[in-house]
Amino acid sequence: NAGVTQTPKFQVLKTGQSMTLQCAQDMNHEYMSWYRQDPGMGLRLIHYSVGAGITDQGEVPNGYNVSRSTTEDFPLRLLSAAPSQTSVYFCASSYGTGGDEQYFGPGTRLTVT
Amino acid sequence: GQQLNQSPQSMFIQEGEDVSMNCTSSSIFNTWLWYKQDPGEGPVLLIALYKAGELTSNGRLTAQFGITRKDSFLNISASIPSDVGIYFCAGRSGGSNYKLTFGKGTLLTVNP
Numbered sequence: 001n002a003g004v005t006q007t008p009k010f011q012v013l014k015t016g017q018s019m020t021l022q023c024a025q026d027m028n029h030e031y032m033s034w035y036r037q038d039p040g041m042g043l044r045l046i047h048y049s050v051g052a053g054i055t056d057q058g059e060v061p062n063g064y065n066v067s068r069s070t071t072e073d074f075p076l077r078l079l080s081a082a083p084s085q086t087s088v089y090f091c092a093s094s095y096g097t098g099g100d101e102q103y104f105g106p107g108t109r110l111t112v113t
Numbered sequence: 114g115q116q117l118n119q120s121p122q123s124m125f126i127q128e129g130e131d132v133s134m135n136c137t138s139s140s141i142f143n144t145w146l147w148y149k150q151d152p153g154e155g156p157v158l159l160i161a162l163y164k165a166g167e168l169t170s171n172g173r174l175t176a177q178f179g180i181t182r183k184d185s186f187l188n189i190s191a192s193i194p195s196d197v198g199i200y201f202c203a204g205r206s207g208g209s210n211y212k213l214t215f216g217k218g219t220l221l222t223v224n225p
Binding site for chain 2: 031042043100101
């Protein structure tokens with residue numbers, strides 16, 4: 001198994017541009033989530049999904065959209081990038097719908113200028 | 114929202130020393146997890162705890178689920194240089210709450 005994969009690994013955007021961060025898992029996990037990690041802030045939940053067709057907001061959802069059309073994929077969309085969205089983004093998945101024992105991808109480092 | 118207080122924020126120790134860190138919460142959690150993050154990588158799950166009072170080991174690592182369900186502890190024995198990294202605690206209150214709350218991390222430096 002490849003586990004949780006994320007693309008791209010690095011990205012630079014200008015303010016106002018849009019982009020999609022890709023996340024895929026091949027473990028047939030029901031639960032998937034997106035976090036952002038900023039210095040001194042730990043990991044903060046952006047959005048999560050307990051199964052295909054079901055998504056919900058986390059702690060910091062503003063400026064981000066998600067969809068879950070398949071079990072495997074959970075893309076994160078930035079509609080109009082802002083410098084405050086400069087961060088490292090992690091996707092994670094877990095087997096049960098409860099969100100315990102989440103396994104993380106390698107991260108995407110995003111810079112918005 | 115729920116918050117976890119993780120301490121210490123950083124530790125500088127000599128190789129061979131034992132390490133202790135902990136997390137506390139103002140509310141009850143049904144699940145406690147401990148993760149380690151190496152530079153440039155995603156967090157890796159070390160230990161998962163599901164029962165108050167539970168003590169679980171993974172090699173030189175031992176974690177405990179506090180009996181009040183508001184805290185958890187991680188101990189590392191006989192530290193080695195590859196233990197360097199950021200250690201995060203995470204908790205979930207359970208039931209229909211599907212969100213993990215993370216502590217802000219403990220940065221561990223091991224001097225060989």
